[in-house]
Amino acid sequence: MNQRDLDVLDEIQRRVLWLATRIVDSANHDRDTGDGVKVGGHQASSASLVTAMTALWFAHLDAEDRVAVKPHASPVYHAIQYLLGNLDRSYLTRLRARGGLQSYPSRTKDPDGVDFSTGSVGLGAAAPLFAAATRRYVDAHFGPRPRSRFVALIGDAELDEGNVWEAVADPATTGLGNVMWLVDFNRQSLDRVVPGVRINQWRGQFEAAGWHVVEVKYGRRLAAAYGRPGGAALRDWIDVMPNEQYQSLFGLSGPELRKRFLDGAPEAVAAFVADIPDDELGPLVTDLGGHDLAALLDAYAQCDAVTDRPSVVFAYTVKGWGLPIAGNPRNHSALLTTEQIAALRAAHGLTPETEWDRLDPASPAGIRAGERREALSRRPRERALGVTVPETTNVRANKPISTQEVFGRVLVDLARHPEVGRYLVTTAPDVATSTNLAGFINKTGVFAPTARRSWTEDRMLRWTESPAGQHIELGISEMNLFLLLGQLGLAWDLSGQPLLPVGTVYDPFVLRGLDAFLYGTYSGSRFVVAGTPSGVTLAPEGGAHQSTITASVGLELPGVTFVEPAYAVTLDWLLCDALAQIASGAAPSVTAAPAEDGAYYFRLSTRPLDQAPFEAARARLGDAVLRRQVVAGAYRLVDAHQAYPHLADAPVVQLAASGAVLPEVLAAAAELAEEGVAAHVVDVTSLDRIYRAWQRTLRQGVRTATVPSVPGALRSAFDDRAPVVTVHDAASHAMAWLGSALGVPAVPLGVDEFGQSGSVAELYELHDLLPGSIVNAALAALSLR
Numbered sequence: 001m002n003q004r005d006l007d008v009l010d011e012i013q014r015r016v017l018w019l020a021t022r023i024v025d026s027a028n029h030d031r032d033t034g035d036g037v038k039v040g041g042h043q044a045s046s047a048s049l050v051t052a053m054t055a056l057w058f059a060h061l062d063a064e065d066r067v068a069v070k071p072h073a074s075p076v077y078h079a080i081q082y083l084l085g086n087l088d089r090s091y092l093t094r095l096r097a098r099g100g101l102q103s104y105p106s107r108t109k110d111p112d113g114v115d116f117s118t119g120s121v122g123l124g125a126a127a128p129l130f131a132a133a134t135r136r137y138v139d140a141h142f143g144p145r146p147r148s149r150f151v152a153l154i155g156d157a158e159l160d161e162g163n164v165w166e167a168v169a170d171p172a173t174t175g176l177g178n179v180m181w182l183v184d185f186n187r188q189s190l191d192r193v194v195p196g197v198r199i200n201q202w203r204g205q206f207e208a209a210g211w212h213v214v215e216v217k218y219g220r221r222l223a224a225a226y227g228r229p230g231g232a233a234l235r236d237w238i239d240v241m242p243n244e245q246y247q248s249l250f251g252l253s254g255p256e257l258r259k260r261f262l263d264g265a266p267e268a269v270a271a272f273v274a275d276i277p278d279d280e281l282g283p284l285v286t287d288l289g290g291h292d293l294a295a296l297l298d299a300y301a302q303c304d305a306v307t308d309r310p311s312v313v314f315a316y317t318v319k320g321w322g323l324p325i326a327g328n329p330r331n332h333s334a335l336l337t338t339e340q341i342a343a344l345r346a347a348h349g350l351t352p353e354t355e356w357d358r359l360d361p362a363s364p365a366g367i368r369a370g371e372r373r374e375a376l377s378r379r380p381r382e383r384a385l386g387v388t389v390p391e392t393t394n395v396r397a398n399k400p401i402s403t404q405e406v407f408g409r410v411l412v413d414l415a416r417h418p419e420v421g422r423y424l425v426t427t428a429p430d431v432a433t434s435t436n437l438a439g440f441i442n443k444t445g446v447f448a449p450t451a452r453r454s455w456t457e458d459r460m461l462r463w464t465e466s467p468a469g470q471h472i473e474l475g476i477s478e479m480n481l482f483l484l485l486g487q488l489g490l491a492w493d494l495s496g497q498p499l500l501p502v503g504t505v506y507d508p509f510v511l512r513g514l515d516a517f518l519y520g521t522y523s524g525s526r527f528v529v530a531g532t533p534s535g536v537t538l539a540p541e542g543g544a545h546q547s548t549i550t551a552s553v554g555l556e557l558p559g560v561t562f563v564e565p566a567y568a569v570t571l572d573w574l575l576c577d578a579l580a581q582i583a584s585g586a587a588p589s590v591t592a593a594p595a596e597d598g599a600y601y602f603r604l605s606t607r608p609l610d611q612a613p614f615e616a617a618r619a620r621l622g623d624a625v626l627r628r629q630v631v632a633g634a635y636r637l638v639d640a641h642q643a644y645p646h647l648a649d650a651p652v653v654q655l656a657a658s659g660a661v662l663p664e665v666l667a668a669a670a671e672l673a674e675e676g677v678a679a680h681v682v683d684v685t686s687l688d689r690i691y692r693a694w695q696r697t698l699r700q701g702v703r704t705a706t707v708p709s710v711p712g713a714l715r716s717a718f719d720d721r722a723p724v725v726t727v728h729d730a731a732s733h734a735m736a737w738l739g740s741a742l743g744v745p746a747v748p749l750g751v752d753e754f755g756q757s758g759s760v761a762e763l764y765e766l767h768d769l770l771p772g773s774i775v776n777a778a779l780a781a782l783s784l785r
């Protein structure tokens with residue numbers, strides 16, 4: 001790139017710097033929120049990436065490239081999109097306002113086409129890596145897509161996050177030559193200037209994982225100075241100078257800067273800079289490569305040339321570049337004063353009347369912006385898959401069987417489906433066989449970029465690795481599981497190919513990946529994850545492997561539909577429905593809440609259950625009615641009035657339960673019948689769906705000042721206004737709200753302490769889940785009427 005082009009880019013980056021700074025300033029000084037709470041923003045953290053982002057969007061990226069922007073640099077991103085004509089001017093004064101620009105880049109809430117949501121540090125860095133792994137899978141199965149580069153702009157402090165290194169080290173992310181991370185190496189964290197620069201450690205870790213590493217440390221002026229006689233001493237001194245001392249130079253000028261710079265320096269350095277005027281010394285010794293457009297573009301080109309592995313660029317920057325707070329150890333959340341903003345506006349040749357203007361379209365900078373807008377424009381993506389997932393695979397269960405085993409069977413049957421099978425892709429963090437994915441793997445194989453010979457013969461599991469495989473095996477990292485699922489679920493947008501992603505994980509360890517789980521759903525990703533086995537029903541494994549709060553997580557996590565079936569056919573119907581919603585790409589099931597549009601979390605068990613009670617309910621209700629109720633979230637498994645006609649005038653209690661505890665609930669219902677109490681048994685297949693149905697009617701009543709109605713999903717399963725006992729192999733409060741929803745007394749039973757090793761019966765006794773305890777709870781509920 002010639003000097004004229006660099007001058008144009010420099011003009012653009014100056015305008016980007018101004019707009020990014022003013023966007024934050026306007027949010028804090030021009031808008032009265034009325035609540036006294038600081039709006040906030042990150043002017044200094046934005047400034048450090050202005051050069052790198054200007055070079056990317058105005059000189060390097062193509063339309064198919066995808067970029068994750070460091071959370072605190074969101075004002076820079078929005079400033080760039082505004083200059084490209086992709087953002088209306090009205091948004092510039094609406095940072096962190098309702099309906100305005102989000103505090104951090106958001107795929108689902110920002111108006112200007114964000115590729116990756118960022119905010120929880122470390123996750124935005126890893127997301128493009130897994131998006132590239134998804135693209136590799138898509139290219140192998142559906143033909144090459146137009147080439148995309150997957151770029152992450154990350155703060156150096158993000159490298160303290162453990163999930164970053166889990167992602168870098170995972171075998172599933174090796175060899176991705178279309179990935180580039182750019183580290184904003186400003187050597188400051190939120191609280192301080194970092195005392196020790198860890199570049200050697202980080203370089204070694206990336207290289208050990210097979211990455212290509214580039215350092216952009218010095219700008220052109222410093223590089224030229226190093227080439228002059230005596231320049232080597234200057235370079236050596238800057239390299240060994242304590243980071244705190246170097247950062248402090250940015251707040252100084254003139255003789256004061258010279259004195260600070262030479263404090264502790266060898267005589268040769270003092271001699272070298274003796275003839276450099278004070279007003280030139282500061283710009284020279286603070287000339288960092290991360291603010292040199294030519295140096296950064298050269299680094300990007302070096303990364304493009306390496307196609308067999310990911311690349312990482314360490315761009316040395318200063319936090320607050322171009323601002324009066326540059327290098328200040330407390331500048332992370334600092335805001336420029338009104339006076340400083342006025343001075344900066346004037347320095348950029350702007351006035352209050354012109355400060356929000358775009359670049360003059362007739363100027364070289366404006367022409368470049370117009371050209372780049374055209375070059376970066378994208379076509380809309382199709383979200384729907386265009387296939388019909390069957391309502392059922394007609395799974396058969398003639399003997400007691402666990403939901404975990406049924407899950408594996410249903411996936412194998414779907415893999416055989418002529419339309420659906422090719423779009424299924426599974427993944428697991430080294431637990432594929434122990435979560436019953438072996439049958440699917442035997443059917444479809446394991447994905448690998450190139451075919452690999454298997455050296456082990458196993459009749460039960462054929463671990464055949466090739467580009468045709470449909471299972472992606474991960475190392476033991478639940479964070480990576482949810483990061484990959486999140487990107488597989490966004491393949492329709494980022495790779496132009498909708499998929500049907502399914503992951504499995506031991507249910508207790510859903511919590512290990514919770515941050516990435518939330519990240520994927522916040523980003524609008526759609527996938528299925530099965531947590532299995534779960535609860536204290538996993539009795540011999542002990543408390544560390546017994547999940548008790550995951551049901552609450554599934555219920556409370558936005559963008560997730562929590563499902564906990566007990567019987568084979570209910571699981572079949574629910575899994576087919578979930579995949580059908582994902583395949584549709586749009587409207588949810590008519591039986592589900594309108595807000596449903598995201599991931600599906602199945603909590604499963606290894607406990608075999610007798611299927612006869614379900615078949616009895618099936619005979620009573622018929623498939624059409626029963627399936628509708630199962631998918632809606634609850635159905636009456638045992639109708640006491642039909643099962644025990646002699647109890648027509650007896651006291652009524654309702655026993656509501658999910659999953660593995662239903663045998664104990666059924667036994668309790670039989671005992672209650674012997675004692676003259678009619679106990680209906682309700683199988684809650686999706687606590688989430690009936691909760692949302694209840695909330696929907698409540699909120700409608702609140703907003704319209706009308707009496708809320710009982711939603712159909714609850715009304716069909718709980719048609720008697722009778723006390724309720726909730727029974728759950730999970731924290732008791734997850735179901736306790738049912739009493740309020742039904743307007744009746746409730747006694748919740750569940751697991752509210754850490755478990756221990758033992759048999760199922762022993763642990764159920766410990767946590768009051770045996771039939772005798774359920775009977776006593778029912779009698780207590782009746783006494784509360």
